[in-house]
Amino acid sequence: MRRLILCLLLCLTTFTQKALASVLAIDYGSEWIKASLMSPGVPFDVLLDRNSKRKIQSTVGWKKQDRLFGSDAFNLAGRFPSDSFSNLKYLQAAPFDSQTVSFYTSISTADVFQTSRGTVALRRSDGTEWSVEELIAMQLAYVRELAESTANEKVTDVILTIPPYYTQHERDAVVDAVEIAGMRTLSLVHDGTAVAVNYAMTRSFSEEPEYHVIYDAGASSIRATIAAFSSVPGNTKKDTATSIAIKGYGFDRNTGGVELDRRLREILIGDFNKKHKRDIREDKRGMAKLWKEAGKVKAILSANADATASVESLAWDIDFRSKVTRNQFENACKDLTLLYAKPIFDALSHAGLTLDNITSVILTGGASRTPMIQTAVKAAVGESKIALNVNADEAAVLGAALHGAGLSRQFKTKDIRVSDITPYDIQASYQAESKSETSKSRTINTLVFPSGSKYGGKKTLSLRRKDDFTLQLNYKGSPVPGYPADLLEVSLKGIPEALKNLTEAGAVDPIIKATLALSDSGFATVPEAVVFGEIKDDTITGKLKGLFGGSASSSSETDSESETAARPDTSATNSSAEEKEKPLAKDTIPLELEVKLSSSLPPMSVAEKRTARDRLRAIDFAEVAKRRHEEARNTLESYLYRVRDLLVEEGDTPFRKCSKEQERTTLGAKLEETFAWLSEHGEDAGTNELVEHRTALEKLEYPAVHRYKEIEAFPVALNNSQKWNWSARLFLTEARLALQDEASGGEPGKYTQDELDALEKTLREHEAWLDDAVERQKRVQMYDDPAVESAELYSRAKVLESQLHKLVKKKAPKKKKKEAESSSSSSSSGAGASSTPTKTGEGAGQSGGHRDEL
Ligand SMILES: *[C@@H]1O[C@H](CO)[C@@H](O)[C@H](O)[C@H]1NC(C)=O
Ligand SMILES: *[C@@H]1O[C@H](CO)[C@@H](O)[C@H](O)[C@H]1NC(C)=O
């Protein structure tokens, strides 16, 4: 693992440019959120939350006005049972009257109600209402902020893991939450597939496919994925790529860690009710506290034969204690035993394989650690097939990040090609054209994407129709009991006119061709429909073309690999817009499409999403303003105490030494005034007012602070001035001597007399000014403002320094004899200095520094 991370890091830093955008992967589970960030320069790993935890509880909640996330929000449930929202994943696109929602209300103390779309929304204790999408969006936005503070840039592209069994409605709910959170869905990826990518990252495979089961036992469900790993030719002759082909799925949407928690809580409820002769179910707070306790007890029972539940003041001031044995717990779950391994066999039969074909069963997901689940799976597949070689908590999110990085094509990662499939049959339905006015029309269903069809594929449906009609896409049968099957409804418009035009142009027997697509994120759409009719070409060449089976296609249903990106196509866009992209042949006329999304469970409308986004933004703004206000208040407060300390401290403190009596009195008065103001108006004072009060005090404190700083700065600045004074003097002496030598030798001098005189003048002025400045400063008291500011010392020395610098840099004029002499004379000024015995050691040190600077 270490090596993988290292290699990735190298790849990232070697191949990335500055313009790269980060890719955020989120594994949004019923209980935990895990995230991972692919960002240039950021080590590839799981994203840490503010407490450096590797996973965040999937909860958002409110403590009065304050919004909280993660365990802070989860822990609120015991006190504010209607203001803490957990396990929201269950509710994504769940019909209000479904079994799913009644299960949710059995485990949650939140207040649910039905939206106009038929889905679920939640109501806080203060009456404000939030859709499931909005509450999940808040958590996604929270993760986005974590990612942004890690990447130090905006993060917008996100890839999310979802269970393979998610319906199109549920996928829409995920994508909508991402949109409300201000991000873009790069792709959705099935969690088992993401684990397969993670598994393949560090392994190599032969050309012969190797089959593995990814067994993922999570909080809400258990799913099994059959993945075929093999080596395939890469982009160049030398390269090979890894292929991951998903072959089958099996799942149980109801059995998972949460159901075990529920059963454990039932044991505790039973015990409480028996002991205390009251029904704890009547107390929301008590139920919420017991829910948390059940989770704890379950974890203890994973490693121990018994555990004690203990909740102080559970309800009605009763301290509750109860001992639970693992036996007791497992007995309460006995009916589930047969269900744990069933998804594996469902997936095998979906894939048309048997256990013999499977190399290993890779366990992942938090609940896969539960002893009774592991025991059941071992018994069903044989212990030798069990593999514990991926990180049960993090494999999915890390795999998703790698997959997302691959899709974004911005990062150089291992070449892994994933082909995924749909677990559901998807069919197209339409009314047959009625032969006569009276006859009843019948519905024709065509299975276009049978379960097991590849994502990213397209099909063409060819029909003979005379009039406009409507095409429906739906699941064949309900995908989940109580969930609707309809996906979308597409009206094809303008058929009669298109038929007439084509016929007039000489087309024979035109037909309607509708393209149906299954996107990489699992969305079924109808991207386009056309009327097509072969136009007879009566020229000789035309006839010849016809002879050789020319251009006209005759297949009625064709498969083709899609060239579309992995971005989910929510089919809400105008498909007719596509017609402009490619020039159409004469024999093809595009039809206008009107797309209507599922009427029994529609996703959020554009307007609803915009409103939701605005609501979330408003909260964000309010929270930022509040934080700034608190900060301003806190800084003012601590500043007040600091100034008070300065004023009351006895003795020769720097502050006392550097301030006048009068100044301290004024500051003290202002301080007391501000204290009084803060205690009276602090609560409702604006952020600006708080800042202004601090500024006013700082102005009064400033003179003393400044004097103190100057007292410290003056000697250092003086040193600097003397250094340049001294260096210039040294230089002049040497240069004048050299000039004399050169003049007597008849050579042209390196420096002219004028240049040296000019430097001398500047030096004298500087010296005179410096002498005077030092004298003036000597007379100044500590509590007086400085006579000369250190800044002025520096700027005056700078004048001397740059003039000196210019001369030292000057090139010697051309001369007939060796150059060495004059150049050595200039450099000897430094070298000579450091060895001049008349100078003290400190001078030598300075000269060294001076030479470096020049
Ligand atoms: C699965 O195993 C059976 C029996 O061992 C074998 O006949 C079959 O070819 C295998 N299938 C695949 C796809 O490897
Ligand atoms: C049919 O032909 C008419 C006349 O050329 C043209 O205005 C119209 O746009 C065409 N309709 C379609 C659907 O191509």
Ligand SMILES: *[C@@H]1O[C@H](CO)[C@@H](O)[C@H](O)[C@H]1NC(C)=O
């Ligand atoms: C489709 O196009 C029409 C006309 O340009 C427009 O009014 C409508 O809002 C569009 N629908 C969608 C879903 O973009």
Ligand SMILES: *[C@@H]1O[C@H](CO)[C@@H](O)[C@H](O)[C@H]1NC(C)=O
């Ligand atoms: C001035 O420079 C000398 C020699 O480098 C050093 O010993 C002395 O501490 C310096 N004084 C200040 C105030 O920096």
Ligand SMILES: *[C@@H]1O[C@H](CO)[C@@H](O)[C@H](O)[C@H]1NC(C)=O
């Ligand atoms: C400047 O340098 C000269 C020669 O090194 C020295 O005599 C003089 O005191 C210095 N003046 C100041 C103000 O440091």
